[in-house]
Structure formats: C-alpha cells, structure tokens
Amino acid sequence: xxxxxxxxxxxxxxxxxxxxxxxxxxxxxxxxxxxxxxxxxxxxxxxxxxxxxxxxxxxxxxxxxxxxxxxxxxxxxxxxxxxxxxxxxxxxxxxxxxxxxxxxxxxxxxxxxxxxxxxxxxxxxxxxxxxxxxxxxxxxxxxxxxxxxxxxxxxxxxxxxxxxxxxxxxxxxxxxxxxxx
Amino acid sequence: xxxxxxxxxxxxxxxxxxxxxxxxxxxxxxxxxxxxxxxxxxxxxxxxxxxxxxxxxxxxxxxxxxxxxxxxxxxxxxxxxxxxxxxxxxxxxxxxxxxxxxxxxxxxxxxxxxxxxxxxxxxxxxxxxxxxxxxxxxxxxxxxxxxxxxxxxxxxxxxxxxxxxxxxxxxxxxxxxxxxxxxxxxxxxxxxxxxxxxxxxxxxxxxxxxxxxxxxxxxxxxxxxxxxxxxxxxxxxxxxxxxxxxxxxxxxxxxxxxxxxxxxxxxxxxxxxxxxxxxxxxxxxxxxxxxxxxxxxxxxxxxxxxxxxxxxxxxxxxxxxxxxxxxxxxxxxxxxxxxxxxxxxxxxxxxxxxxxxxxxxxxxxxxxxxxxxxxxxxxxxxxxxxxxxxxxxxxxxxxxxxxxxxxxxxxxxxxxxxxxxxxxxxxxxxxxxxxxxxxxxxxxxxxxxxxxxxxxxxxxxxxxxxxxxxxxxxxxxxxx
Numbered sequence: 001x002x003x004x005x006x007x008x009x010x011x012x013x014x015x016x017x018x019x020x021x022x023x024x025x026x027x028x029x030x031x032x033x034x035x036x037x038x039x040x041x042x043x044x045x046x047x048x049x050x051x052x053x054x055x056x057x058x059x060x061x062x063x064x065x066x067x068x069x070x071x072x073x074x075x076x077x078x079x080x081x082x083x084x085x086x087x088x089x090x091x092x093x094x095x096x097x098x099x100x101x102x103x104x105x106x107x108x109x110x111x112x113x114x115x116x117x118x119x120x121x122x123x124x125x126x127x128x129x130x131x132x133x134x135x136x137x138x139x140x141x142x143x144x145x146x147x148x149x150x151x152x153x154x155x156x157x158x159x160x161x162x163x164x165x166x167x168x169x170x171x172x173x174x175x176x177x178x179x180x181x
Numbered sequence: 182x183x184x185x186x187x188x189x190x191x192x193x194x195x196x197x198x199x200x201x202x203x204x205x206x207x208x209x210x211x212x213x214x215x216x217x218x219x220x221x222x223x224x225x226x227x228x229x230x231x232x233x234x235x236x237x238x239x240x241x242x243x244x245x246x247x248x249x250x251x252x253x254x255x256x257x258x259x260x261x262x263x264x265x266x267x268x269x270x271x272x273x274x275x276x277x278x279x280x281x282x283x284x285x286x287x288x289x290x291x292x293x294x295x296x297x298x299x300x301x302x303x304x305x306x307x308x309x310x311x312x313x314x315x316x317x318x319x320x321x322x323x324x325x326x327x328x329x330x331x332x333x334x335x336x337x338x339x340x341x342x343x344x345x346x347x348x349x350x351x352x353x354x355x356x357x358x359x360x361x362x363x364x365x366x367x368x369x370x371x372x373x374x375x376x377x378x379x380x381x382x383x384x385x386x387x388x389x390x391x392x393x394x395x396x397x398x399x400x401x402x403x404x405x406x407x408x409x410x411x412x413x414x415x416x417x418x419x420x421x422x423x424x425x426x427x428x429x430x431x432x433x434x435x436x437x438x439x440x441x442x443x444x445x446x447x448x449x450x451x452x453x454x455x456x457x458x459x460x461x462x463x464x465x466x467x468x469x470x471x472x473x474x475x476x477x478x479x480x481x482x483x484x485x486x487x488x489x490x491x492x493x494x495x496x497x498x499x500x501x502x503x504x505x506x507x508x509x510x511x512x513x514x515x516x517x518x519x520x521x522x523x524x525x526x527x528x529x530x531x532x533x534x535x536x537x538x539x540x541x542x543x544x545x546x547x548x549x550x551x552x553x554x555x556x557x558x559x560x561x562x563x564x565x566x567x568x569x570x571x572x573x574x575x576x577x578x579x580x581x582x583x584x585x586x587x588x589x590x591x592x593x594x595x596x597x598x599x600x601x602x603x604x605x606x607x608x609x610x611x612x613x614x615x616x617x618x619x620x621x622x623x624x625x626x627x628x629x630x631x632x633x634x635x636x637x638x639x640x641x642x643x644x645x646x647x648x649x650x651x652x653x654x655x656x657x658x659x660x661x
Contacts, residue, residue, distance in 0.1 A: 004539055007530055008606040015523045022519040025497045026507075033502040038436055041498040049490045056482045059533070063478070066535035069471055086304070122301045123400065125465065125542060127610075133620040135539045135608040140465045142400045143300065147467040160620045164542035164610050166294050169231055169306050172613040 002134060068137065070150045076114035078107070082161075084117065084124035084141035087174040089161055106179040109156050115149045117141045124174070125164035131157035140165060153180040188258045191573050192660055193268045197251035198566045199653060200276070201244045202646055205559075208244070209642055211237040213635050218614055219628035230614035231292035238295025239282060243322065245554065246414055247275055248562045249421035250329060253367050255569060256428050257333070260364055261340050267332040274325035281318035285311045294612070296411045299403035302388070313392065320385050327378045330371050337368050348445025362440045362448075366424035369452040370417045376456065377413035380406050401468060405459075412459035419521060419553065420451065422561040423492050426514050429568060430496070433511040434503040438495060447487035454484035461532040465541045474534055481532030485525055493522045509583040509648070510571070513564025516591070520556025524549050527602070542612070544627070545605025552598045555638070560590075567649055573656035582648055589641035596634025600627045 083090040093105035107113055117126045119141040127138035128151060136159075139149040153159065163174035188194075211233045217223050218230045254263055285291040289311020293302045302312045337346050344350070345358055348365040384406040387398050431437040438444070460477025463469045496518045505511060527549030531540050540546070571577060604627035609616065616624025 003536075004606040004608065007536055007540070008602060011527055011530055011602065014526045018519060018522045018526070021497065022515070025501050026515065028502045029500060029505050029507070031502065032504040034504065036502045038495075038498045041494070041501070045490060045494050045498070048494060049486070052486055052489060056486070060479065060482060063533050063535045064475065067471075067474070068534065068538045069467055069474070122304050123298050123404070127542075129608060129620045131620075133608060133622070135543065137538060138465055138541060139467055142404070142466060142468065144397075144400050145466075145468040149467065160618065162610060162618070162621070165298070166231075166301075166612040168301065168304065169228070169292065171231075172610075172615055172617065175618055 004134060068139075068149070070114070070148050074112060074150065076150060077111035079114045079116060080107075082115050082117045082126055082141070083120055084126060084163065084167075084174075085120040086122065086168050087163070087170040089126065089163075089174070089176040091161075091176060091178065104179070106181050107153060107159075109153055109180050112150055112152050115139070115151065117147045117149060118145065119143045122167050123165045124167050127162050127164040128178075129160040129162060130155070131159065138164060156181045188255060188573075189265060190255045190258055190263075190268060191656075193265070193272060194251055194255045194569060195573065195653065195656055195660070196272060197247065198569065199650075200272075201248040201251070201562075202566065202649060204240060204244050204279075206642060206646060208237050208240040209639055211240075213632065213639060216628050216632040216635055219616065220625050220632055221615060222629075222632075224615075227614050231294075231612075232286050232290055234612060235292050235294055235297075236283075236286045240279075241554065242295060242411070242415055242418075243275075243279070245558055245562065246326070246418040246421075247271075248566075249418045249425070249558070250326075252425045252562060252565050252569075253421050254333070256363060256425055257336070257367065259428075260361060261336040263336040264332050267328060271325050271329040274321055278318045278321035278325060281314055281321060285314035285318060289314060291315045296407050298407060299388070299398060299400055303391070316385055316388050319381065323378050323381045323385065327375070327382070330375050330378065333371050334368070334375070337364065337371075341368075343368075347449060348440055349449075351440060351442045351445040352449070354442070360440050361428070362438045362444050363424050363428040365440055365445055365448050366427060367421060369448045370420040370424065373413055373420075373452055373455055374417045377410050377417065380413075381410040384410060401466065404463060404466065405469075408459045408462040409456075412462060413455060415550070415554075416455055416458070419558045420455075422517070422558045422565075423521075425565050426496065426518065426561055427492075429565060430511065430514055431499065433508075434499050434505045436499045436503055438499065444491060447491040451484060451487050454480045454487075456480075458484050458532070461537070464534050464537045478532060478534055482529060485529050488525060489522070493518055509586065509645075510564040510568035512583070512587055513560045513567070516587075517557050517560030517562075517564060520552055520560055520594075521558070524551075524553030524557050527552055539608070540605055542610060543605045544601045544609045544611050547611050548598055548601030548605050551601060555594045555598065556591075563645060563649075567645075567652070570649060570652035570656045574652050574659050576652065576655060582644060586641050586644045586648065589637055589644065593634050593636070593638030593641055597631055597638050600631035600634060603627055603630075 081092045117139050121143060124141040125138055126141050128136050130136050137149060137151045139147045157180055159178045159180055161176045163171060214233050215230060218227055254268060257263060290307045291311040292307060293305055341360060345360055346364050346368040348360055391398055427438045457476050457480035460473045461481050464474055500515060530536055531545055531549060607623045609621050609624045609627060
C-alpha cells in the first residue's frame with residue numbers, strides 16, 4: 001500500500017475507535033450510577049499510560065531509522081544544484097549549459113541523487129511528485145541556506161517538482177518536470 | 182446560578198463573546214470562499230484568494246485565542262482578581278489591532294499568510310505600507326495580549342505562590358495548600374503564552390529593524406521565531422479551553438476534577454514539552470540541526486501523553502454513568518474534547534519526521550488543525566459561551582434547536598475536515614488558489630466535497646448564532 005494511504009487508514013481506524021469510545025461513554029449516562037466514582041478508573045488510566053508510553057517509544061525507535069536527512073556513509077552518484085525563485089525552479093544538471101542547449105537532461109534511475117536546494121528570494125519548497133501524483137520526497141528552499149536532499153528514483157518516468165511553501169501570488173504555478181530514465 | 186451572574190467580568194465577557202462569534206462567521210465565510218476558489222467555481226475572483234487566506238488564518242488564530250482567554254478570565258473571578266481595567270484595555274486594543282490588520286489586508290491587499298514567513302512580507306506584490314500596517318497590527322495585538330497575560334499572572338500571584346499555583350506541593354507529596362486544577366492549567370498555559378508573545382515581539386523588532394537599516398535577517402532564525410510563536414499560541418488556546426472544561430463541565434456532571442500529583446505533573450510537563458514541539462514545523466528545513474528534529478518528534482509524541490491520559494481520559498471518566506445534564510453547552514464541550522483527541526491523532530501522525538516527508542504542506546496539515554479547531558476548541562468555546570449567556574441571563578432552558586445545530590455541526594464539520602484528510606493523502610498541496618496541474622488534478626474534487634460539507638457547517642454556525650444572540654440580548658438586558 002502506498003505510504004500516504006497507509007497513514008490515512010491508521011488515522012481513520014484510531015479516529016473510529018475514539019468516536020466509538022465517546023459514544024459508549026455518552027450512552028452510559030442513560031443509566032446513571034451515582035455509586036460509581038472516578039477513582040475506580042485510576043487503575044485503567046495507569047494501564048493506558050504504560051500502553052501509550054510503550055507504543056510511542058516503539059514508534060519513535062522504529063521511525064527514527066527512516067529519517068530523510070542525508071547519511072554521511074553514503075556517496076551520491078550525482079549532485080544537482082536547484083535554485084528556487086518566484087515562481088520557477090532552476091535545476092542545474094551537470095554537463096548542461098545554462099541556455100539548456102544540447103541533449104535534453106535527465107536523471108538516471110536507481111542512482112543516489114543529491115539535490116542541493118536553495119532560494120534566491122523567499123522560502124519555497126521543492127516537492128517531488130511521482131508520475132502517479134504522489135509526493136515521494138521534499139525539502140524547503142531557504143534564502144541563505146543550502147538544504148541537501150538525497151533521492152533514489154526507482155522507477156523511470158516524468159516526475160514533477162512543485163513548490164509547497166507559500167511564496168506569493170503565483171505560488172500555485174511554480175512547477176518543473178524532471179525525466180528519469 | 183444567581184451568585185455567578187454577579188461575576189464582575191460579565192459585561193466585558195458578553196462583548197468578547199459577541200465579537201468572537203461575529204468575526205467567526207465572517208472568517209468562516211472567507212474559508213468557504215477559499216474552498217470555492219479551489220473547486221474552480223469562481224475563477225474571476227482568484228486574485229483575492231491569498232488575501233482571504235491571510236485574513237482567515239490570522240483571524241481564526243486570534244479570535245480563538247481571545248475567546249479562550251476571555252473565557253478563562255470569566256471563570257477565574259471565582260478564584261482570583263484580574264484587573265477590570267486591563268480587561269477593557271485588552272478588548273479595545275485587540276479591536277484596534279484587528280482594524281489595522283483589516284486595513285492592511287483589505288485595502289493594502291497584504292497577502293503573506295497568517296504567519297507571514299520572512300522575507301515574504303518584503304517581497305510581495307502588495308505595497309510596503311500594507312506590510313508595515315500588518316506588522317503594526319500584530320504589534321498592537323502582541324502588546325495587548327502581553328499585558329493581559331501579565332495581569333493574569335499578577336492576579337494568580339496575589340493569591341498563590343507560583344510553585345503552589347503550578348501544583349508543585351502535590352508533586353512533592355503534600356495535599357496543602359489546595360490549588361484548583363483550573364489555576365494550575367491556566368498558570369502553566371499563560372506562562373507559555375507569555376513566552377510565545379515575547380517571541381512574536383522579538384520577531385517584529387527584527388522586521389522593523391530591517392525596515393530601518395535594510396540589513397537582512399537570518400531566514401532560519403526568523404522561521405524558528407515564527408513557528409515558536411504560531412505553534413504555541415494555537416496550542417495554548419486549546420489548553421486554556423481545556424482549563425475551562427475542567428472547571429465548568431463538572432457543573433453538568435456533578436463530579437469534580439481534583440488537583441493531585443498526576444494532574445500537576447501532567448500540566449507541568451505540558452509547559453515544558455509545548456516549548457519544544459514547534460520544531461516539527463521545521464522538519465523539512467534540513468539546515469536545522471538534526472538534534473532539533475529528534476527533539477521535535479519526541480516532544481510532539483510525549484506531549485500527547487498528558488493530554489490523553491489526564492484530560493481526555495478524565496473527561497470520559499467524569500461523564501461515565503454520571504447524571505449529566507445534556508444541553509447545547511455540555512454536548513459541545515464533551516464533543517469538543519473528542520475532536521481534540523481525533524485532531525491530535527492527525528497531528529501526532531504528521532509529527533513523525535518520516536511521515537512529514539510526504540504530508541508537509543499538503544492538505545493533511547489544515548485537516549488536522551481544522552479538526553483540532555472546528556471539532557475541538559471551537560466546540561468547547563461555543564459550548565462555554567452558551568453556558569455563560571445562560572448563566573448571566575439566568576435562563577436555564579434547553580434549546581429545542583440544539584439537536585439540529587449539533588447534528589448539522591457534526592456532519593458539516595467532520596465532512597469538511599475529511600475532505601482535507603483525503604486530499605492530503607492524495608498529495609494535494611495546501612495554500613493553492615487553484616489546482617491547474619495534472620499531478621494534483623484531484624484537488625478541485627476534494628475542494629467541492631469540502632465546500633458542500635462546509636456549507637452545512639456554516640448553516641449550523643448561523644443557527645447557533647441565532648440561538649446564542651437571543652440569549653445574549655437577554656443577558657445584556659439582565660446586566661442593565
């Protein structure tokens with residue numbers, strides 16, 4: 001399952017559980033019991049506390065191995081500087097001139113690509129969309145800083161990059177395409 | 182009921198409530214306008230999208246903060262004595278700040294978004310004076326609310342030593358002196374609010390310094406200050422709202438929250454954790470030191486523990502098999518806590534760095550904070566406002582329209598946010614005035630869905646206003 005849909009499913013299941021719990025509690029007031037005191041729930045609260053702690057710490061441990069930040073033990077196969085500006089991206093493919101003449105540049109499949117992303121004016125975001133329209137990676141583009149994003153494209157095709165940080169009145173048109181083959 | 186109607190903040194609270202609800206209707210309308218634009222149903226008005234977005238964002242963040250704070254002041258009169266003059270000052274200066282921001286956005290077409298990420302305010306198509314006016318409006322609000330918070334802490338300190346207000350006596354194993362949970366929750370929250378507003382003041386000083394000297398600021402530092410302020414003020418509005426629930430909800434259930442070691446530890450932890458959770462807004466800024474990214478996820482995850490274990494579980498325990506009086510107020514407050522829980526799950530999922538990689542600045546983000554607001558804080562405060570007008574007007578009638586309002590609100594509200602969640606899972610970006618590219622072609626469909634449910638929600642809000650305003654007028658005449 002595509003990762004976004006997996007996260008949505010997890011959210012919906014937990015959300016449903018919360019709704020059912022609140023419904024159960026509200027319906028319990030149809031038969032009130034003045035003998036029942038809140039203290040009786042303390043033991044259950046204790047169990048819930050430890051369960052939540054364990055779940056969150058397992059998730060922390062597991063997800064910290066999936067951070068998108070570049071690892072020092074990896075060497076990229078190709079380094080591509082990207083400059084964002086209102087309202088376009090300037091992708092500087094190695095071996096091409098700024099006029100973009102010659103063979104149409106492309107990104108090799110199954111190679112570790114390092115994008116060095118910066119901005120010439122305001123904050124932007126360089127979000128890479130798969131040909132199917134799912135975000136596969138992104139990084140902010142900030143003036144005065146270079147953010148390093150490493151991506152391995154495992155499938156060929158035409159990928160899009162959209163700006164995902166609001167950058168002005170034409171923010172929604174800021175897009176470029178990259179061919180992977 | 183009778184003694185509470187003599188609350189010295191009755192009059193100013195009535196004005197706060199009316200102002201908040203009227204502005205809420207206007208700002209909700211702007212929200213509907215935005216979804217209409219994204220659905221391509223009004224292509225001729227696209228140029229107003231980002232101004233509407235700016236006003237909608239700053240307005241909603243502002244009104245629910247002042248709504249919570251005004252509610253807290255009203256409740257606090259039972260325990261402490263905030264200054265009446267300061268309440269009036271905060272009201273007048275808040276209205277003034279809003280007017281200045283309105284001039285900036287409506288006349289000056291300022292459209293840098295509600296958190297005006299540096300250096301966009303200086304680089305937009307709007308005139309420089311509108312940027313200055315916007316910053317001036319924020320400054321007025323910042324000063325106004327700083328004074329408000331300062332006075333609240335002063336009033337707390339008149340009656341409680343700070344460590345007692347924070348409940349440290351319970352943490353050290355003592356039972357005396359007694360501190361109501363409301364005081365512990367609001368003191369921790371107001372201290373954090375103070376930190377947030379100081380951050381906003383520093384941010385504004387940096388902006389005005391750049392205008393005066395033309396020396397560029399550091400974009401990463403400005404971003405940290407912006408999100409520290411923005412994240413805190415929105416989250417603390419919720420905590421203030423929860424503080425109100427702790428104090429008011431027991432009037433309906435007949436069961437009372439007591440301060441103890443667990444409650445005090447939980448809320449002191451909240452104060453600590455909320456200061457670091459804002460890092461999760463900068464996960465995609467890879468230039469940020471990596472330890473901050475770890476800290477952001479740890480703080481975001483762990484801050485959900487006191488919320489779930491103490492406040493959400495506590496609400497369920499206090500209602501379970503109780504003889505609760507269900508009316509518009511108690512239903513809204515109870516369901517508001519549920520919305521907080523559901524929005525919290527959406528937030529915790531997105532606060533995972535690995536998940537944020539695919540959800541950052543997609544519609545998943547407004548999905549979770551609209552759940553947190555529409556289905557959470559807004560329901561709590563609307564329920565509480567209704568409680569206050571009933572209390573002041575000394576009427577205790579259960580409204581016949583309550584079921585209709587509640588039903589419409591829930592269907593409209595949850596339908597509205599679900600359209601955001603589904604779109605987020607489809608990688609649809611937030612803050613787009615239109616979705617013209619093939620890769621995000623599902624955007625207009627989800628916007629239409631959101632608009633449909635948004636209209637139902639808007640109808641519920643209008644119905645609420647009619648019922649609320651009826652009681653408001655009665656309350657107003659009671660005070661004359």
